[in-house]
Amino acid sequence: MKKNQISIKDIARLSGVSVATVSRVINENGRFSEETRQKVNEVIQKYQYETNSIAKSLRMSKSQTIGVLVPDINNEFFSVIVQKVESFFFKQGYSTIICNTAKDAEKEREYLKTLDGKMVDGLVCISGQEELSAELLKRPIPIVCIDRRPKINTNVAFIESNHYEGGFLATEELINKGCKEILLLTKQNNLSSVNERLYGYKDALQKHGLYPSEDRLVAVRNDGPTLETAQAAIERVLEKKLRFDGIFATNDWLALGALLALQKYGVQVPGEVKIVGFDNDTISQYCNPPLTTIEQDKETLADHACNMLLRMLNGEKIEREQHYSVPVRLIQRSTT
Amino acid sequence: MKKNQISIKDIARLSGVSVATVSRVINENGRFSEETRQKVNEVIQKYQYETNSIAKSLRMSKSQTIGVLVPDINNEFFSVIVQKVESFFFKQGYSTIICNTAKDAEKEREYLKTLDGKMVDGLVCISGQEELSAELLKRPIPIVCIDRRPKINTNVAFIESNHYEGGFLATEELINKGCKEILLLTKQNNLSSVNERLYGYKDALQKHGLYPSEDRLVAVRNDGPTLETAQAAIERVLEKKLRFDGIFATNDWLALGALLALQKYGVQVPGEVKIVGFDNDTISQYCNPPLTTIEQDKETLADHACNMLLRMLNGEKIEREQHYSVPVRLIQRSTT
Incomplete structure (x- = not known):
């Protein structure tokens, strides 16, 4: 091994302990057995010259x-x-x-x-x-x-x-499948991530000659259980007989809440109303029917x-x- | 307020800050503003005598x-x-x-x-x-x-x-619904929690004159994704044409994996095979059909x-x- 080429990883490997343990031995910080200390120090001594750079990179003030x-x-x-x-x-x-x-x-x-x-x-x-x-x-x-x-x-x-792209893709999927009156279901907050999804929604509508309307924006309270709150909100919308044929929900739990409300009122999904969620949480794959959604990587x-x-x-x-x-x-x- | 009756919570309430902040001010440990320090110390001075006991309960060696x-x-x-x-x-x-x-x-x-x-x-x-x-x-x-x-x-x-009770209840539910050949689907490990569920399963069988058999114990590897591993294991069981009419799965993800395998092979659930999971995870409520399960409180x-x-x-x-x-x-x- 050449000068300066030994790393903390090499020392860990050569002494058969973890990197964190090497760090603790070098910094004399935390717990390790006497046996471990000897093993690590043997390796370090064998590559004496390089130790300084390790000690430098692991200066005492670091807590790892x-x-x-x-x-x-x-x-x-x-x-x-x-x-x-x-x-x-x-x-x-x-x-x-x-x-x-x-x-x-x-x-x-x-x-x-x-x-x-x-x-x-x-x-x-x-x-x-x-x-x-x-x-x-x-x-x-x-x-x-x-x-x-x-x-x-x-x-x-x-x-x-890219939350904007997500909002755009979700909305365009609904439009491509024939939706013309698309609800936006979201939470009452002002997170940049959610706002970007809203911009994407609006731009996709506009691209296809549709327009967002105030009464199709359903923002539920942020302090309760998401699914139940969303379900109640969509039930209220159904009772008001507001016309809509698609829902873009800004997360999968909101989407599932909407799905349950529609099923409770006998509205066919995707026949009468289509839904797109966001996140690709595991629940979106296994609920009934499985949700179309936007995957975050x-x-x-x-x-x-x-x-x-x-x-x-x-x-x-x-x-x-x-x-x-x-x-x-x-x-x-x-x-x- | 009587002597010795003031608590750190009272101080927090009276100074309008959190308990953690009071603790930091008293211990002069961590960050707080000068304004906060003054507010807290005013309250403490007002109830001078009691301070000692607070200081004692918050001795410097505690990190809260x-x-x-x-x-x-x-x-x-x-x-x-x-x-x-x-x-x-x-x-x-x-x-x-x-x-x-x-x-x-x-x-x-x-x-x-x-x-x-x-x-x-x-x-x-x-x-x-x-x-x-x-x-x-x-x-x-x-x-x-x-x-x-x-x-x-x-x-x-x-x-x-009470994992034993859970295993017993799950198995008895299957027996009560007419199952006679009940698979046990679990992971390869030796956790006390899982072992207890197994004892419950065996005792419930025995109570009803049934007997556990080695080939009805399906233990999947513990290192992969639970759902996929369980699904593959039950598919292998189906291919071997082993007879069974019930599955007790020691968690809900194993149960869902089993359900997906049965559905893939056209086996009716609960018509031909019944399933009980464990945990009452959210997924058990929203998968299709929803899973009977054991709730942990x-x-x-x-x-x-x-x-x-x-x-x-x-x-x-x-x-x-x-x-x-x-x-x-x-x-x-x-x-x-």
Whole structure:
């Protein structure tokens, strides 16, 4: 092995322990057995010269921990991304600590402070808030945001699905299948991700000579169980006898709620009303009938976020206002 | 307000900040604004005498953080419990940091060390391992285990569903509906929770004069996607033309995999084969047809675990081998 070519991974492999353990031995930080310490130090001594660069990259101030802020671990889109982040960073010798903010602004602030206190080296932030404030994000550590646009961009990278394209594709699918009066079913919030889906919806209507109308915009409260709230909202629409032949729901649980309401009122899906959801959650595949939906590519989103954060953790300078947009795709099933 | 009666909650309420913030101000630990510090200290000064007891209960060595080890945040049973734990402890002034161990023994060891390093005051442990080793659990902090039986019980409380009762109820439901040849569909592991369900299955058969047979025990590999693995396993059983008229699946994803295999082969459910799952995951309610299943009471499980841990955190001595068993119930739907 040549000078300077040995990495922490090599040391881990050669001593038969994990990267995280090597890091702890070098930093004399945390628990490890005497046997482990000897094994690791033997390998390090064997490649004496290179040790300095390792020690440098693992300077004492690093905790080899990253923090993840997530609005709701019981939401499949988030939980799958968080899993992938954990898995990626564990292989890189980092532990991931996850904080569930329950979409609550106070909790989000508290948990950011908790993570500060736990000295995390970097942060993956999936905010439950409409906008991430400057105060929250002006931390002296690398931060990557997923799916929620930060107000400011200093030292923050931002990765999201192409929500506009998703809204456009969903609406155009309904139009292509003959719908002319398309409800938009969404939650009462002002998240950038949801707003982009709305712009896509409006532009697709316009492209095909249709127009959005105020009474076809159904925005349900954001504080209850999504499915039940959506079902009740569509039942109210049916009772008001508002005419519609398609529903674009901005997530799959809203879509399923709408489907249940229509079935309860004997409205044929997709015969009389067609539905497109969003996210391609597992439920969309196995409900009855399976939902046509827009797939967000969780794999690529997590991958971009992790690689970006790792580059920043390794001291690479990332330009301001870095923004990745990941393509979505239409999954055609039985509701269109 | 009488002497010694003021609590940290009262201080939080009177100063209009959260319990966690009061804790940080008292301990001069973490971030808070000068304004917040003044507000809190005003309230504390107003009730001068009582401050000592607060300071004592919030001694500097406490981090007001608890750790949660969870095998898979993408499993609804776990993610709902973790959410409830977070919510409970946030109200008590604790932050919760969650570590996802991906059912991996090495990760579980690493994350226990990470949580040690982060100085958590207590631990909720839902292990992915068959048995929690003495080494892992002999920590000097209160620990509550959910759903996985620890090998040793020093300073550890253990809370689980009555899995035996669940296995018994599921099997008896199939027998009551006329099944005589009941497959057991499970994963290849040796978790105490799953073993108990098996004992329940065997005892219910025996009670009704039926007998378990080796070839009706289908144990699928534990390392792949549950649904697809179960579907493939039941397809193999169908190709071997093994006779059976009922399936007890030890979780809902196994049950859904079995349902899809039967539907693919044109076997009528529940006409020719009946199915009972386990957990009452959301998918069991919305798949087609909806699954009969055994509900685990996540609310009560989380509640017991949190109250137990809080009592230990507050210095109460909990007797050894404390063990709570939470009742389950049968949810009858359309597969029986």
